[in-house]
Amino acid sequence: MTQTLPTESELAEVADVTSRIRASISTVLSGLDQAITGTLSTVLAQGHLLIEDVPGVGKTTLARAFAKSVDCSVGRIQFTPDLLPSDVTGVSIYRADDHRFEFRPGPVFANVVIADEINRASPKTQSALLESMQERAVTVDGLTRELPNPFLVVATQNPIEMEGTYPLPEAQRDRFMAQVSVGYPHPRDEIAMLDSHDGVDPLAFVEPVTNTAALAAAIAVARRIYVAPAIKQYIVDLVGATRDEAGLRLGASPRAALQLLAASKARAAMAGRNHVLPDDVKALAVAVLAHRLIPSTESRLSGRTAQQLTRDIVSRTDVPISARDAMPRREAAVDHSQHQAAPTA
Amino acid sequence: MAARSPWLATPLVAVATFLGVFGLGVMIELGSWLRTVAFVLAVATLTVVVTRLLSRSRALPTLTGAIAAILTMVPLFAVSEDGQSRTLPTPGALRDLGSAIRAGVDYASATVAPAAPDPSFTALVAVCVVGLFLVAEHLAVSWRAAATAGLLLLIPWLPAVIFQHRVSTTALIGAIAAWLVTIALTRRPSAVERRPAIGGAVAATTAALAGVLLVAPTALGGLGWGMIPRIDAPAGLDTATRLNLALDLRTSLTANSTTPVMVYSTTGGRPDAFRLYSLTDFDGVQWSREATDTPVEPASAGPLWPEPVDGWDDRERARIEMQVLDLPERNLPLPPTPRSVEIDGQWFYDAERDEVVGDGVTARDMRYSIVTDTEFHQQEDLEAAQSAIAEGGGPADPRYLAISPAIDSTRVLDLAQEVTEGATTRYDVALALQSFLRDSSEFTYDTSVSPTGGDAVSTFLDDREGYCVQFATTMVVMARALDVPARMAVGFLSGSVTDSDTYVVQGGDAHAWPELWFPGEGWVRFEPTPAIQSGVPPAYADPYSGNATAPEGLTPGEIPGFVPGEPVAPDGQTPTDPGSPGGSSSADPAVPAWAWVAIGIAAALTMAVALWWWGRRGPGRGSRRRGHEAAWESLRRRLPEPMRWQASLTPHEAAEHVASAMRATGPGLTGGATEAMTRLAHSVADHRYAPAGSDVDVERLHEWADAVVAEVEAETSARDKGTSVRT
Known part of the structure; x- marks a missing residue:
């Protein structure tokens, strides 16, 4: 598969689209740069997002702010323990006048699906959503129906210690590209929030700043970002380190490596750069990796979270240097030729 | 080709290869042929190094090295059919070289190990050594596979491993060190390495080693090395902590076991052993020696014997001329039945302990002569002593019968009675005990013993493994259990022959044995340690000799009770090359010790400087990481x-x-x-x-x-x- 590197104008377009979305979300939620970066990277990398935090900090608001910033269809599912899979995917009902079944699409048939409090639903219903996330299609009554493109699931969940929750199994957490936390706002931002929410819902004022076509184009550009061998090595080093880390019972999967790379490419595209830097990888490592890792019992008892362990790993893993001039001459010459071929490689 | 190969590793591979020759000691007698091999190897090494400096090819240096080695070997080994040696590498000369090597192969297949090398055999060894060097060097330097090359360098050590032959630890350590440095020098720098500073690290290590091993001991004064406390286990008597003799005898035992401690010549029969100390008190684990102030008399005065000896100066005697080498001891080495000694200085005879004690220690190159009655003990006399025993004759001191409460005396007594069942005389009892302990189906000679418990005798009787100290101690305790006065003697075996009538005793000949008291006969030496170390027992105590009386007119080397030149020392060391009499003892004084130290320091410094220089200009810096x-x-x-x-x-x-x-x-x-x-x-x-x-x-x-x-x-x-x- 040959891909050309994105041009300057394409990259500028991506940067423009994403910065507009960013600005739009910021009118509702201030001080959330990292969470917004994680969200946008996930969108451009065609992943799905998990927002985990305590109730009331704006998880759903973040999801809705993004959805409203893009001119697209939005589905919203409030997960409850009695929700059925058909409530998510849709159901065929019998039309007595026509003597036939008619499919009523569920809320999952939308560009952006906000799955609120996903861990309050029963595992069976969770699976229905997670399957459609993976397949980007829904099969009901033996008929497979494609989901719209772009398709993004933003699931929110409460921390698993909360009552009435069914924690997502590791295998299903692994399907989410990134998990971001909203966190408590800075006092300054909280005051601003009290002002802006005084009597009005700021979400009501959010207008679409872009459309699905622009988003799809940005996604296509992000896929063509150049990745140097050193970056791939760096990602493999990081992922490998989570597997060797004594404080972790489960390390990151190969899927995690793939998704970290995709998200890093998206972040590079948002910055208007045609290649990935280790800075991109570092910025997203916690968001992409931490929710897939299971700390060992010792780590949990000593209060070390997967996020902290991931940060430790990132801070001690060497950034790989280029192989270009660390090699003897002959190899360097070969490398140089690859170099020039790289734009079309 | 990539960066220049690390040619500095080449001489190190050569050193490791050459030291490997010392591992072949079990198959070939080491001798002057080493110089020849070293010369050929040096020429090959030099050629390889020079080629590596001039060329970056991988194969060329090995090729030129091989050619240089062949060109060197032609004048050394090629002899034409009419006996002329060849100097030019003509086709005929090469054919002659080939036939010399073939002759070496024939010789090797026909001779008994260890082979005394003749020129053709030397040629074969030289070819093998140079070939090994070239292959190992090619792997280590051209392909930077030094670890793999190490497997090849192990080959010469294999015979020693297979035959359980003791090799020079110095050579082994040297070979390992050279190999390790080779690995360090030939390590391929990895692409992401920040700074491969091997040269500097090796230089620092070498300098530090030189400081610790050479400079520090020299600065302490004297000969340097002598000042270093000996922390290694002695090879012979004191390998295990179980049976510590608590004697200064360790000094000579910790020294290299091939160090000659004394040389002597004899005019008549050759003694079985030389005793320095006698020990009486055993606490179950170790022998101890209390200071006594028994009256002593000048050693030159009378018979050196605890009992009056009738007509001691009339009997047939042998005169032994002793020369002490590396043996700083307070006591004089004495044959089992000494009669008189002629020696300068203050020496006294301690009749209680049956020792000749000086007021200082024996000095290097001290000479003295002893008259000994080698045939004093005879089988008939020992049997006849039974009547005196019946009358209650014996040494008054009860310590000669004491058994430490730590020892399971019931067990020892039961065993002793079982072993000596049917023995009627003390002589028969002694022979029965000796035969029991020498029985290879019962006991195994092994220099490593398991240090357990407070009763070394029971441990020995359980494990059935030990060396001379265990055997001798057990015989002493068993004899005492049967009311036979017994003591422990410590000294040396009589060494190996170097000349027709000159013998050399080495540190590795250190030995311990029991002595039993016979009224009228004095203390009589027995030999319970298996023949692997001690040879056959004394003539009077050899039940298989079938000849109770020692033959007349003995010449050295025919003495029953001795296998000339073949006693296996406690550490299993074979004797030195009989072809080079005197060995290092005569060579040592020629080069003073400080010269060796100076040479060592100079070599270490040269090496360090070379490595430092190499590290500075080598591929580690600059050249590889531009840009x-x-x-x-x-x-x-x-x-x-x-x-x-x-x-x-x-x-x-x-x-x-x-x-x-x-x-x-x-x-x-x-x-x-x-x-x-x-x-x-x-x-x-x-x-x-x-x-x-x-x-x-x-x-x-x-x-x-x-x-x-x-x-x-x-x-x-x-x-x-x-x-x-x-x-």
Whole structure:
């Protein structure tokens, strides 16, 4: 598969689209740069997002702010323990006048699906959503129906210690590209929030700043970002380190490596750069990796979270240097030729 | 071809190969042929090194080395059919060389190990050694597979392993060290390595080793090495901590076991052993020696015997001329039945202990002569002593019958009675005990014993493994259990023959044996230690000799009870080459010890300087890391410690790190330096990660790095000045 590197104008377009979305979300939620970066990277990398935090900090608001910033269809599912899979995917009902079944699409048939409090639903219903996330299609009554493109699931969940929750199994957490936390706002931002929410819902004022076509184009550009061998090595080093880390019972999967790379490419595209830097990888490592890792019992008892362990790993893993001039001459010459071929490689 | 091969490793491979020859001692007698092999090897090594310096080819150095070795071997070994040696490598000469090697193969297949090498055999060994060197060197240096080459270098040590032959630990350690340094020198620097500074590390290690091993002991004074406390286990008597003799005898035992401790010649029969000390008190684990102040008389006065001996100066005697070499002891080595001694200085006879004691220690090159009655003990006399025993004759001291309460005396007595069942006389009892202990189906000779419990005798009777001390101690205790007065004697076996009537005793001949009391006969030596160490028992105590009376007119080497030249020392060392009499004992004084130390220091320093030089100019620096990474790394190294970034930081993060470190300590970088730092980081990031690399010229990078460093240094020195003014 040959891909050309994105041009300057394409990259500028991506940067423009994403910065507009960013600005739009910021009118509702201030001080959330990292969470917004994680969200946008996930969108451009065609992943799905998990927002985990305590109730009331704006998880759903973040999801809705993004959805409203893009001119697209939005589905919203409030997960409850009695929700059925058909409530998510849709159901065929019998039309007595026509003597036939008619499919009523569920809320999952939308560009952006906000799955609120996903861990309050029963595992069976969770699976229905997670399957459609993976397949980007829904099969009901033996008929497979494609989901719209772009398709993004933003699931929110409460921390698993909360009552009435069914924690997502590791295998299903692994399907989410990134998990971001909203966190408590800075006092300054909280005051601003009290002002802006005084009597009005700021979400009501959010207008679409872009459309699905622009988003799809940005996604296509992000896929063509150049990745140097050193970056791939760096990602493999990081992922490998989570597997060797004594404080972790489960390390990151190969899927995690793939998704970290995709998200890093998206972040590079948002910055208007045609290649990935280790800075991109570092910025997203916690968001992409931490929710897939299971700390060992010792780590949990000593209060070390997967996020902290991931940060430790990132801070001690060497950034790989280029192989270009660390090699003897002959190899360097070969490398140089690859170099020039790289734009079309 | 990649970087120049690490030619400095070549001589080290040669050293490791050559030291391997010492592992062949079990098959070939080491001798002057070593010089010949060393010469051929040196020529090959030199050729390989020179070729490596001139060429970067992998195969060429090995090829030239092989050719040089063949050219050297032609004049050394090729002899034409008419007996003329060949000098020019004509086809005929090469044929002659080939036939010489074939003759060597024939010789090797026909001779008994250890082979005394003749010229053709030397040629064979030289070919093998040089071949091994060339292959190992080719692997280690050309292909940097030094670890694999190490497997080849193990080959010469295999015979020693297979035949359980003791090799020179010095040679082994030297070979291992050379191999390890070879590995270090030939390590291929990895692509992401920051700075392969092997040369420096090796130089530092070598210098430190030289300091510890050569300079420090010399600075302590004397001969240097002698000042180092001996911490290694002695090879013979004192290998295990179980049976510590608590004697200074360890000094001569810890020395290299092939060190000659004394040489002697004899006019008549040769003694079985030389006793220095006798021990009486055994506490279950170790023998001890209490200071006594028994009356002594000058040694030259009378018969050196605890009992009156009738007509001791009329009997047939042998005169032994002794020369002490490396044996600083308080007591004089004595044959089992000494009669008189002629010696300069103050020496006294302690009748209680049956020892000749000096007021100092035996000095190097001290000479004395002893008259000994080698045939004093006879089988009939020992049997006849039974009547005196029945009358109750014996040494008054009850300590000769004492058994420590730590020992399971019931067990020992039961065993002793079982073993000596049917023995009617003390002589028969002694022979029965000796035969029991020498029985190879009962006991195994082994220099390593398990240190357990407080009853070494029971441990020995359980394990059935031990060496002379265990055997001798057990016989003493068993004899005492049967009410036979017994004591322990410590000294040396009679060594190996070097000349027709000259013998050399080595440190490894150290030995211990029991002595039993016979009224009228005195203390009689028995030999319970298996023949693997001690040879056959004394003539009067050999039940298999079938000849109770020692034959008349003995010549050395025919003495029953001795296998000339073949006693296996406690450590299993075979005797030195009989072909080079005197061995190192005569060679030692020629080169004073300080000269060796000086040579060693000079060699170590030369090596260190060479390695340092190699490390400076070698591929570790500069040549491999030009360009962006070099500029980036040099900036990192030139910055003061708090501003240096870690390898886990990306270029942009590193730039931010430097800037924030500057802000933390002062006003921070100016706009110019900040821009330079940012641009440098950006270029490096482009170079590393961008598809087209960085198009910034390397010179610019260095300019930017200089700008940053200049500002940081100016800022730092200004701050230092400021603080010093304020304080």
